[in-house]
Amino acid sequence: METIMYALAAVVLALANIGTATAKVRRADTVTAGLTTVGVPDRWFVPLAALNYAGAAGLLIGIFWRPLGIAAAAGLVLYFLGAVAFHVPVKDWKGIPMPAALLALSVLTLSLA
Template identity: 55%
Template sequence: MEKITEGMHGIGVPDSWFPRLAALEFAGALGLIVGIFYRPLGIAAGVGVILYFIGAIITHLRAKDTKGLPMPAVLLVVAVAALLFGIATV
């Protein structure tokens, strides 16, 4: 946990954003899980998670933090896959 907060501080994320970002991640994960049973919510959550990780990648790029790029990039790919599977099974 400490490593994550240090990394976020290193790319310029203020402490005041932590609760909001955590809430967005939690809502996205919950939306994806509930979306298994109610596809429209899962699709909306998938779009939200994709936007979240695009923002994370942009933040890392602006801070010139190439070491921190792999994790949000992998999670972006997983989110895109979840969205595509959700759409394909509607």
């Protein structure tokens, strides 16, 4: 049962990361506006997207090889913790809900792994 729960959480989190990574690469206004608000330079968009893609791949492979899933989930916890932390100093309260939700989903996925 816990394998099914991990797989479900991993797939949902992987899809969310693929979506946000693709938005970064395509420079979607909804994502890039939030990143520039907190001071993330434009040149970081692709490397951050690569981290999202890597996390998604690690989660999906982790369904079959759990150590990679654990590492990917832990990495995404740190990634989204950093994302939330970037919003706090500039008081961008409206930008916090999405990374906070992805942080919560990352923590859930890690706990299920």
